[in-house]
């Protein structure tokens with residue numbers, strides 16, 4: 001089964017994007033193997049450390065490289081992606097010639113209590129990732145407005161329409177990975 005590196009842009013304990021990633025992992029059961037990859041222990045990117053990065057950076061890059069594809073699940077911070085996510089992405093691109101994203105198709109989605117549902121952050125993430133990943137899935141776009149109770153404590157999506165829509169996203173991502181990796 002294809003392995004997906006799941007990177008959540010929020011460090012918050014009660015993150016709604018973390019909840020969304022968990023719910024997606026449940027929907028993907030039997031189709032894709034989701035691996036949640038932490039980014040909260042990475043130092044701020046500094047090119048001085050490219051030659052001898054910290055253990056957390058090596059762990060992070062190794063975990064991404066052990067997967068076939070990448071899923072970014074991100075909040076929107078001030079109309080862009082959170083700095084923690086950009087920091088993790090930058091580490092993934094270095095050192096030069098050792099780009100952890102290369103050859104790995106990617107997809108982006110996110111949720112916010114706001115009406116635009118992380119749409120602007122996702123567009124930024126697509127721009128950033130498209131210079132590195134083999135391809136970034138264009139559609140379906142998931143700009144999910146989060147409402148209390150949308151995802152329960154077991155990671156079940158309580159709204160049937162949203163559940164079906166996200167199941168479609170997972171199926172399309174699985175097909176996209178197969179197409180892009182020549183399966």
Ligand SMILES: Cc1cc2nc3c(=O)[nH]c(=O)nc-3n(C[C@H](O)[C@H](O)[C@H](O)COP(=O)(O)O)c2cc1C
Nearest residue numbers: 010012015016017018075076077078079112113114
């Ligand atoms: C620094 C900061 C900036 C934010 N900027 C936006 C924004 O631009 N658009 C938006 O929809 N929500 C914004 N929010 C609200 C987040 O959508 C909300 O906090 C959400 O719960 C974050 O996702 P998380 O629970 O996964 O951390 C911002 C929150 C913070 C802390």
